Amino acid sequence: MSRPPRARESVLDAFERLLMDDGERAATMDATARAAGVSKGGLLYHFSSKDALEAGLLSRVEDLVTADLEAMRSAPEGPVAFFLRTSVMDDDLLDRALIATSRLAQGGHQEASETLRRVRSRWEDALRPHVRDDAALDLVLLVSDGLYYNNALTGTSLVGPVPRGPALEALIALVEHAAHP
Numbered sequence: 421m422s423r424p425p426r427a428r429e430s431v432l433d434a435f436e437r438l439l440m441d442d443g444e445r446a447a448t449m450d451a452t453a454r455a456a457g458v459s460k461g462g463l464l465y466h467f468s469s470k471d472a473l474e475a476g477l478l479s480r481v482e483d484l485v486t487a488d489l490e491a492m493r494s495a496p497e498g499p500v501a502f503f504l505r506t507s508v509m510d511d512d513l514l515d516r517a518l519i520a521t522s523r524l525a526q527g528g529h530q531e532a533s534e535t536l537r538r539v540r541s542r543w544e545d546a547l548r549p550h551v552r553d554d555a556a557l558d559l560v561l562l563v564s565d566g567l568y569y570n571n572a573l574t575g576t577s578l579v580g581p582v583p584r585g586p587a588l589e590a591l592i593a594l595v596e597h598a599a600h601p
Contacts, residue, residue, distance in 0.1 A: 428466040431456045432476055436520040439477075444527035449473070474524060478535045481521050484514040485539050489546050499550045500560055500599060503543065504592045507564040508582060509571040556599035563595050 434456035438447035449470055453463040467473040488506070495502035509515045518539070524532035544557060551557045571582045583591050 427456075427458060427462065428476075431458060431463055431466055431473070432480055433516075435473055435477060436516050439520040439523040440516065444523055444529070447523075474529065474532070477517065477520060477524070478531060481514075481517045481535055481539065484517055485542060488514055489542060492546055498596070499547055500596050501592050503547060503560065504564055504567065504595060505588065507567040507571075508584070508588065509568060550601070551599040552601040556601075560595060560599050563591070 431452060435447055435452045438451055438455055442451075449463060449467075450460065452473065453460045456463065463473075467476055492499045492502045492506075497505070518536075521532050521535055525536055540561075544561065547560055548557055551560060567582065
């Protein structure tokens, strides 16, 4: 009998949560199986080792970024506005996968670091035709980084100034005006 496709995704979801909440050292195969509600054999059916589980997460990130780039390219408001608006974390699949991958990279996982660099490069390539020059591209990327970072602070005792609503739209308009070709 084949396993339901959702079981594999549940294991990856559990692995992400462990990485995000408790860090790389706590995200063991046993802890992942418990968190996913599967047996160790069930986990091993989908991921034969921790390396395979990590590779599954990195593949998920690449797939989610591909979908994000497709949405960015077809966004009615344009790629720059889309990119900045989605830089305010929404606890979606891509946000969680990026944070979990960052946790692996922080622990010295070379492939996770390379994946994050590739993701950044792919976003740069998608945005470059929509900004006037490299300085404008840097402006868009750094504002995005600031939005993402400050949004991450809201879950701690430090509250970051994350603009929402009209304030976010005004910031996006300002960056678009400065970066427009």
